[in-house]
Amino acid sequence: MFSKHNAPKAEDPRLKAITEAIRVVPHFPKQGIMFQDITTLLLDHKVFKDTIDIFVDRYKDMGISIVAGVEARGFFFGPSIALAIGSKFVPLRKPRKLPGEVISEKYVLEYGSDCLEMHVGAVKPGDKAIVIDDLVATGGTLSAAISLLERGGAEVVECACVIGLSHFKDDCSVNGKPLYFLVEPRLQ
Amino acid sequence: MSAYRDEDEDPRLHGIKTKIRVVPHFPKSGIMFQDITTLLLDPKAFKDTIDLFVERYKGKNINVVAGIEARGFIFGPPIALAIGAKFVPLRKPKKLPGKVISQEYILEYGRDCLEMHVGAVEAGERALVVDDLIATGGTLCAAMDLLERVGAEVVECACVIELPELKGRERLNGKPLYVLVEYLEV
Numbered sequence: 258m259f260s261k262h263n264a265p266k267a268e269d270p271r272l273k274a275i276t277e278a279i280r281v282v283p284h285f286p287k288q289g290i291m292f293q294d295i296t297t298l299l300l301d302h303k304v305f306k307d308t309i310d311i312f313v314d315r316y317k318d319m320g321i322s323i324v325a326g327v328e329a330r331g332f333f334f335g336p337s338i339a340l341a342i343g344s345k346f347v348p349l350r351k352p353r354k355l356p357g358e359v360i361s362e363k364y365v366l367e368y369g370s371d372c373l374e375m376h377v378g379a380v381k382p383g384d385k386a387i388v389i390d391d392l393v394a395t396g397g398t399l400s401a402a403i404s405l406l407e408r409g410g411a412e413v414v415e416c417a418c419v420i421g422l423s424h425f426k427d428d429c430s431v432n433g434k435p436l437y438f439l440v441e442p443r444l445q
Numbered sequence: 446m447s448a449y450r451d452e453d454e455d456p457r458l459h460g461i462k463t464k465i466r467v468v469p470h471f472p473k474s475g476i477m478f479q480d481i482t483t484l485l486l487d488p489k490a491f492k493d494t495i496d497l498f499v500e501r502y503k504g505k506n507i508n509v510v511a512g513i514e515a516r517g518f519i520f521g522p523p524i525a526l527a528i529g530a531k532f533v534p535l536r537k538p539k540k541l542p543g544k545v546i547s548q549e550y551i552l553e554y555g556r557d558c559l560e561m562h563v564g565a566v567e568a569g570e571r572a573l574v575v576d577d578l579i580a581t582g583g584t585l586c587a588a589m590d591l592l593e594r595v596g597a598e599v600v601e602c603a604c605v606i607e608l609p610e611l612k613g614r615e616r617l618n619g620k621p622l623y624v625l626v627e628y629l630e631v
Contacts, residue, residue: 282542292542296562299522299532306526329540332518333532336485340492340523346485348519356468356478376482 271307276440278304279420283445293420293442295391299333309334311439312417313341316387323386323411325349327373327402330391334419338389347379347386349402360408364401373398375405382410392420393438396431403432457493462626464490465606479606479628481516481577495520497625498603499527502573507600509572511535513559513588516577520605524575533565535574535588546594550587559587561595568596578606579622582613589620 278298285292299305316338325347326335332348339346352361352372359374380386388402399416406413413434421429421438429436464484471478485491502524511533512521518534525532538547538558545560566572574588579602589599599620607613607624614622 280543285542286539294542296534296541296543296565299525299534300565302526302529302531305522305532309526329515329518329534329536332515333522333534336491336519337523337526339485339488340495343488345488346491346519348482348485350515353472354515355482356471356480357466357482379482379486 269311271304271311272440274301274304275308275419276443279440279443281443281445291442291444293392295330295333295419298419308419308439309337309341312338312389315417315437316415317342319414320385321387321414322384323347323380323406325375325380325386325388325402325406327388327390327398328354331389333391335389338387345379347375349373349375349388349405360405362401362404362408364397366397367395371398373401373405375409377409380406380409380411384409384411386411386413388413388416390416390418392422392442393418393425393431393436394422396425396436399431399436403434455497457490457497458625460487460490461494461497461605465626465628467628477628477630479578479608481519481605484605485519494605494625495523495527498524498575498623501623502601502603503528505600506571507573508570509533509566509592509597511561511566511572511574511588511592513574513576513584514540517575520577521575524573524603530573531565533561533572535559535561535591546591548587548590548594550583552583553581557584559584559591561591566592566595566597570597571600572597573600574602576602576604578608579604579613579624580608580611582611582616585613585622586616586618589617 280294280297282292324339328350358377386406415435418438466480466483468478510525510530514536544563601621
């Protein structure tokens with residue numbers, strides 16, 4: 258069902274506008290990082306809708322019962338996808354935000370570590386899940402997300418991002434799970 | 446005992462109300478936290494929630510849906526997409542990468558701050574502010590201030606839940622507020 262090269266066809270005419278709608282902010286949050294700002298994409302209704310439509314077309318017939326979105330920018334995309342394909346939306350959040358009983362997964366950052374949490378009972382064995390975030394860089398956050406869902410008994414079918422760093426082009430996977438993304442980062 | 450009160454006879458509201466989970470004493474003792482994550486686990490109830498807002502705002506020439514971090518990011522974008530508006534995230538400090546304007550607001554203890562990207566909203570645009578819940582109204586006021594400072598017209602504030610005992614509605618300076626459910630501690 259999945260090909261090794263998981264990027265959408267380069268000929269999809271919507272992708273050019275999606276790339277152009279992303280703004281690069283140099284040296285944010287620190288020197289040397291060319292930050293890929295998707296808030297400008299959210300300002301363009303047609304492009305935002307096209308972005309959602311591409312994901313919906315991919316996932317709507319795959320029996321996906323869970324769309325898990327990574328706080329906070331995964332929240333921009335995940336709920337609309339979930340609504341369109343009839344799935345539950347599960348927010349994966351930074352520590353101490355979710356009010357009920359949670360499970361936590363630590364993950365490593367370039368400097369230090371962070372933690373992602375999911376409500377106990379949000380997923381159950383038999384659920385088929387996708388993980389949504391705006392961008393995948395090292396894959397650390399997505400790995401933590403995959404762990405949380407699997408610990409809850411779900412099967413993670415794929416991870417989906419708007420932007421994927423180019424080192425993922427040749428091996429479109431995170432922890433053995435397929436990775437799908439629409440565009441590569443803009444240089445400027 | 447606690448109760449939700451109807452604003453409206455719409456039959457979808459009952460399903461929405463029953464899906465909101467109350468978590469006692471979070472984040473601190475005495476607060477009955479309104480957890481909407483359980484609503485998001487019910488595709489029909491979540492869709493009904495969005496539909497109720499979309500039905501109200503479609504065709505009203507709304508240009509901007511501004512959502513307050515983070516739970517406003519869950520409801521705002523689907524509404525924006527359905528009514529043909531742009532979505533503007535209003536965020537905690539230092540999250541937005543570009544040039545921002547900031548609005549400070551008072552909390553029960555201390556203060557907080559909301560930011561919006563410069564250029565996201567233009568003068569004359571008609572805007573909604575969306576969040577999951579209105580309590581004291583402090584955050585919504587800060588959101589409205591940001592939008593009005595750039596010359597936008599705030600048409601209405603829209604929340605899933607209101608805590609009427611905290612009188613947030615009165616704090617909105619006459620701006621209309623639309624909510625789906627009210628939570629009352631009886």
